[in-house]
Amino acid sequence: ANVYGRFIVPILSVQMDFYLRVFVRVYTSKAEIKKSAAKMGLVVQSTGCDSFYIQPLAKEVNNVHKCPSVDVPSVCPETGEAMRIAGPIWTKPIHNPEFVKCLLDMFKGDEKSNDSLNFDPNKLGAAKIVKGILVAVSEEVPDVPLHYCLPSLSKILRCSVPPMAKVHGALMNAGYKVSQVHW
Numbered sequence: 001a002n003v004y005g006r007f008i009v010p011i012l013s014v015q016m017d018f019y020l021r022v023f024v025r026v027y028t029s030k031a032e033i034k035k036s037a038a039k040m041g042l043v044v045q046s047t048g049c050d051s052f053y054i055q056p057l058a059k060e061v062n063n064v065h066k067c068p069s070v071d072v073p074s075v076c077p078e079t080g081e082a083m084r085i086a087g088p089i090w091t092k093p094i095h096n097p098e099f100v101k102c103l104l105d106m107f108k109g110d111e112k113s114n115d116s117l118n119f120d121p122n123k124l125g126a127a128k129i130v131k132g133i134l135v136a137v138s139e140e141v142p143d144v145p146l147h148y149c150l151p152s153l154s155k156i157l158r159c160s161v162p163p164m165a166k167v168h169g170a171l172m173n174a175g176y177k178v179s180q181v182h183w
Contacts, residue, residue, distance in 0.1 A: 007032045012103075013094040014133055022094070038065055040088040043146065044072040048081030049156045050148055054091055093142045100138045107131045141179040 008024040015021075037058035045052040053072040058065045076083060106121050121127055154161040164180070171178045 011096040042087040046076035048079030
């Protein structure tokens with residue numbers, strides 16, 4: 001998109017079954033294109049555990065985009081194992097909360113535009129599945145690009161997998177933001 005003077009803003013990203021769908025809005029703005037690198041980063045992950053870091057490709061400082069210094073360790077502080085690099089990935093929000101809320105309102109029948117669109121989402125064959133995914137998406141933490149897998153963490157710690165509700169409660173009580181991913 002940047003080659004053509006355009007940039008994207010994801011409004012909804014979902015993973016279902018075996019595919020990934022990303023719905024975006026496309027805008028034209030040469031000034032915004034310069035900010036594209038600041039919206040992406042590299043994942044630096046330990047080869048010995050699920051620990052990872054996000055290394056931004058660029059940082060905006062006083063409206064100037066600069067290449068940041070490397071802020072990640074060369075070996076995993078938890079296991080002492082080597083780190084591997086992957087990416088680039090999108091590090092900004094992958095959902096637009098207002099858009100998701102609008103879609104959910106259509107399922108409730110609250111959206112005024114339902115009449116003008118002549119569309120009733122409840123008549124979809126997979127209406128319950130779509131609504132369930134939208135509810136799950138609306139509950140995700142918006143500014144966290146990656147997630148941890150509880151069974152993988154438990155395997156590394158060599159313990160049984162604790163109930164998800166207990167882990168969520170403990171993390172929230174410790175002051176962290178917690179949500180499940182929609183898949």
